[in-house]
Amino acid sequence: MSRVCELTGKGPMVGNNVSHANNKTKRRFLPNLQDVTLQSETLGRAFKLRISNAALRTVDHRGGLDAYLAAAKDAELSPKALKIKRDIRKSSDTAAALEA
Template structure:
């Protein structure tokens, strides 16, 4: 299983270990992934995801999964997140048509 965020597709970065003698060797900076269950208010459904801790903080700041997805551009989202966003938009359009 690759170490990538299920919402924003954040992956590992690379850099250097630098010793006291300034010797440099390559290393990987892994993403801090968390297994979480996020609830969609409009869909009334829960989604199990493996997302980065910094993405989880942003989801909380934006007011939940629906607010995060609606405020994020599609080219930043993964395919799984785009499907959820599409369902949320469809549900909102149905609610507007009924009202």
């Protein structure tokens, strides 16, 4: 399982452990990934995603999964998140066509 956030694209970074004697050894900084289930109001169903804690806070701040995906850049999203975004857009376009 890759250590990449499905919504933001955040992945591991590299750096150094620096000892008191100033010895440097390579280390990895891993993102704080969580397995969460997010609800889509437009589609009326839940999706299981592996996202970073920062992305989860951003989803809450923007008002839910639908609003987050509407504002997100396609290049950052995983293929699974892109499919959810397309389904939401298609569903909302269909609803708008039915109202008109």
